[in-house]
Amino acid sequence: MIEDKQPQRTPISELGEFGLIDHLTKNIEIKNTSTKYGVGDDCAILEYGDKQTLVSTDLLVENVHFDLSYVPLKHLGYKAVMVNLSDVYSMMGKATQITVSIAMSNRFPVEAVEELYEGINLACKLYDVDLVGGDVTSSNLGLVISITVIGEVEKDKAVKRNGAKDGDLLVVSGDLGGAYLGLQVLEREKEVYKVNPDSQPDLSGYDYVMERQLKPEARMDIPKILNELDVLPTSMIDISDGLSSEVLHICTQSEVGCNIYEEKIPLDPTVISACEEFNLDATTVALSGGEDYELLFTINAADYDKIKGNPSLTVIGHITDASAGTNLVTRAGESITIKAQGWNHMS
Amino acid sequence: MIEDKQPQRTPISELGEFGLIDHLTKNIEIKNTSTKYGVGDDCAILEYGDKQTLVSTDLLVENVHFDLSYVPLKHLGYKAVMVNLSDVYSMMGKATQITVSIAMSNRFPVEAVEELYEGINLACKLYDVDLVGGDVTSSNLGLVISITVIGEVEKDKAVKRNGAKDGDLLVVSGDLGGAYLGLQVLEREKEVYKVNPDSQPDLSGYDYVMERQLKPEARMDIPKILNELDVLPTSMIDISDGLSSEVLHICTQSEVGCNIYEEKIPLDPTVISACEEFNLDATTVALSGGEDYELLFTINAADYDKIKGNPSLTVIGHITDASAGTNLVTRAGESITIKAQGWNHMS
Numbered sequence: 271m272i273e274d275k276q277p278q279r280t281p282i283s284e285l286g287e288f289g290l291i292d293h294l295t296k297n298i299e300i301k302n303t304s305t306k307y308g309v310g311d312d313c314a315i316l317e318y319g320d321k322q323t324l325v326s327t328d329l330l331v332e333n334v335h336f337d338l339s340y341v342p343l344k345h346l347g348y349k350a351v352m353v354n355l356s357d358v359y360s361m362m363g364k365a366t367q368i369t370v371s372i373a374m375s376n377r378f379p380v381e382a383v384e385e386l387y388e389g390i391n392l393a394c395k396l397y398d399v400d401l402v403g404g405d406v407t408s409s410n411l412g413l414v415i416s417i418t419v420i421g422e423v424e425k426d427k428a429v430k431r432n433g434a435k436d437g438d439l440l441v442v443s444g445d446l447g448g449a450y451l452g453l454q455v456l457e458r459e460k461e462v463y464k465v466n467p468d469s470q471p472d473l474s475g476y477d478y479v480m481e482r483q484l485k486p487e488a489r490m491d492i493p494k495i496l497n498e499l500d501v502l503p504t505s506m507i508d509i510s511d512g513l514s515s516e517v518l519h520i521c522t523q524s525e526v527g528c529n530i531y532e533e534k535i536p537l538d539p540t541v542i543s544a545c546e547e548f549n550l551d552a553t554t555v556a557l558s559g560g561e562d563y564e565l566l567f568t569i570n571a572a573d574y575d576k577i578k579g580n581p582s583l584t585v586i587g588h589i590t591d592a593s594a595g596t597n598l599v600t601r602a603g604e605s606i607t608i609k610a611q612g613w614n615h616m617s
Numbered sequence: 618m619i620e621d622k623q624p625q626r627t628p629i630s631e632l633g634e635f636g637l638i639d640h641l642t643k644n645i646e647i648k649n650t651s652t653k654y655g656v657g658d659d660c661a662i663l664e665y666g667d668k669q670t671l672v673s674t675d676l677l678v679e680n681v682h683f684d685l686s687y688v689p690l691k692h693l694g695y696k697a698v699m700v701n702l703s704d705v706y707s708m709m710g711k712a713t714q715i716t717v718s719i720a721m722s723n724r725f726p727v728e729a730v731e732e733l734y735e736g737i738n739l740a741c742k743l744y745d746v747d748l749v750g751g752d753v754t755s756s757n758l759g760l761v762i763s764i765t766v767i768g769e770v771e772k773d774k775a776v777k778r779n780g781a782k783d784g785d786l787l788v789v790s791g792d793l794g795g796a797y798l799g800l801q802v803l804e805r806e807k808e809v810y811k812v813n814p815d816s817q818p819d820l821s822g823y824d825y826v827m828e829r830q831l832k833p834e835a836r837m838d839i840p841k842i843l844n845e846l847d848v849l850p851t852s853m854i855d856i857s858d859g860l861s862s863e864v865l866h867i868c869t870q871s872e873v874g875c876n877i878y879e880e881k882i883p884l885d886p887t888v889i890s891a892c893e894e895f896n897l898d899a900t901t902v903a904l905s906g907g908e909d910y911e912l913l914f915t916i917n918a919a920d921y922d923k924i925k926g927n928p929s930l931t932v933i934g935h936i937t938d939a940s941a942g943t944n945l946v947t948r949a950g951e952s953i954t955i956k957a958q959g960w961n962h963m964s
Contacts, residue, residue, distance in 0.1 A: 306669060307777065311870075312673055312778075312854060313671035313672055313704050313705055313707075313768065314672045314673070315669050315670070315708075316672060317670065318665055321664075322664045323662070323663040323664065323670060324663075325661045325714070325716060325749060325750060325765070325767060327752055327765055328752050329719070329720055329752045331720045331755075331761070334757070356659075358659070358660055361658065369672060371675070371763055373676055403673060405675050405676045407678055408678075409681060410681070414676070414761050416674070416676055416761075418672070418765040419660075420672060421660065428660075428662050430654065431657075432658075507659060
């Protein structure tokens with residue numbers, strides 16, 4: 271939020287596409303032995319021994335997925351990588367490579383693209399991922415970021431969404447709702463700024479929810495923890511669209527039902543207090559907020575002893591027969607049918 | 618160019634993101650044994666035995682890479698896949714999977730997306746490629762298509778750009794310049810249409826160049842032919858930005874020079890006659906036109922006998938020491954330094 275008033279602005283046309291790609295990728299260090307050849311040819315070359323390869327892709331569009339009026343480009347780059355890595359971790363894999371394609375209008379100078387790549391490169395460094403290719407192109411359409419992630423997993427150890435069984439426990443990592451509240455804070459400050467551009471944003475006390483929104487961390491640690499605990503989930507998904515949307519994916523694909531207990535949903539104290547301030551129901555925010563990038567998974571009930579007491583993991587309910595439906599059991603003991611209320615970018 | 622006057626128009630919001638993805642991917646058949654699991658989870662699962670994996674990605678942006686006023690969506694989908702497959706063939710690989718991400722504004726109805734996917738699915742079918750994942754999102758920014766392709770190649774048989782040696786022969790597949798001329802014809806008809814919307818486009822005699830522009834075919838056959846002829850190129854690249862830009866990539870990365878002979882550059886007779894009509898120099902068009910998606914490669918001179926007489930392959934010059942520079946030898950015997958004049962979307 272603090273800006274250099276006289277930043278350097280090099281027009282992208284000064285470097286051209288190839289110059290810009292060279293410039294952005296010159297310091298890349300290869301970290302994964304599966305990366306045989308990275309940026310610089312028509313394709314990257316990867317090699318996996320006896321492992322299986324995971325691939326996922328996500329597209330982020332300006333003013334749909336992010337608002338540059340309050341998202342610093344470095345954070346945006348970092349988050350764009352997290353969104354993708356999260357998909358690999360949610361199958362119990364290890365993310366190993368990404369490709370990054372960017373379309374941006376000429377209103378962005380080279381320095382802006384550098385900032386974006388700073389975040390991308392930092393994410394790669396911290397998560398041991400190699401940037402192996404991509405594309406940079408102009409756009410009269412604002413900024414678009416498309417990332418594809420590649421990962422590896424032991425043969426037949428990838429955990430899909432369709433393996434949940436009646437009696438399994440529903441487990442979630444971390445806590446929920448923070449990212450959505452961070453967005454509310456940012457939106458509020460944007461409105462204040464529109465009315466009074468001289469105002470300084472008041473973000474004190476919102477550090478946690480702001481960080482959840484602007485700089486989320488994908489849960490690379492959870493597959494490791496589960497491996498160490500010798501727990502192989504029966505199904506798994508990452509929470510990008512909100513708990514309700516994700517649990518419905520698991521239930522639909524596994525052909526099962528579920529009971530989630532409202533009182534078990536993990537919430538950070540700052541999320542609860544921010545909900546009070548914004549007059550929002552914390553459970554609704556956790557169910558529908560999205561963008562938390564935590565992991566939701568099911569385990570055999572016999573594995574409960576292995577995970578109990580782990581501070582990163584919370585059992586929030588259990589899987590039932592499909593005929594029992596998908597239910598939220600409220601604090602008052604009432605059963606409410608869970609409906610998808612995830613972000614629907616199409617509507 | 619012939620439109621159904623009362624096409625069906627289903628708003629995308631009627632299906633929603635997940636509904637739309639299900640709808641678009643429900644008929645996908647898996648063709649590659651390396652595809653263990655396709656669309657429907659956080660990641661696709663791939664498995665490669667002793668082979669190496671190739672990955673490449675390309676981003677196509679409306680009004681930068683394509684103009685929907687004359688490109689039918691089905692053709693666009695087909696071409697978007699070709700652009701990516703070409704990168705795998707240009708490393709002597711076999712393309713096996715793609716992911717497709719699309720951002721589009723609400724002005725597109727479901728039927729438009731279906732048309733786009735018809736082209737994508739047709740390309741996958743004809744090129745034995747599995748569509749294994751993707752993302753569909755809205756955009757207030759027009760249409761953006763991001764495709765990532767994955768392929769395989771025998772261990773250490775991937776041909777990069779950096780292996781050309783002094784004395785190697787420069788070879789090109791097919792013929793050049795057609796795609797650029799197809800674009801000129803389409804642009805001309807667009808101008809005519811603007812002045813007189815009742816005019817019928819006059820495209821007779823332009824079938825070949827129109828097809829080169831609107832429905833290019835990636836050269837899947839060339840790696841096969843070279844394998845059968847027992848020729849492993851020393852370097853290889855696909856011609857997306859024009860011959861001059863691509864040969865400079867090879868020369869720069871291989872640290873060599875080259876002589877290309879103007880009289881050897883393969884041109885289709887319809888390209889030559891269209892050049893005359895448009896008052897364009899055919900050699901310039903071949904050097905700088907781009908979008909032909911032919912392959913340019915270098916072979917050891919000892920392999921010449923193996924490829925000579927093959928109707929798909931033309932020797933256009935040879936590699937020299939770097940100190941000799943990168944030259945076009947004209948019909949008059951003059952040497953002109955080759956400069957990159959490829960499409961620069963950044964300028």
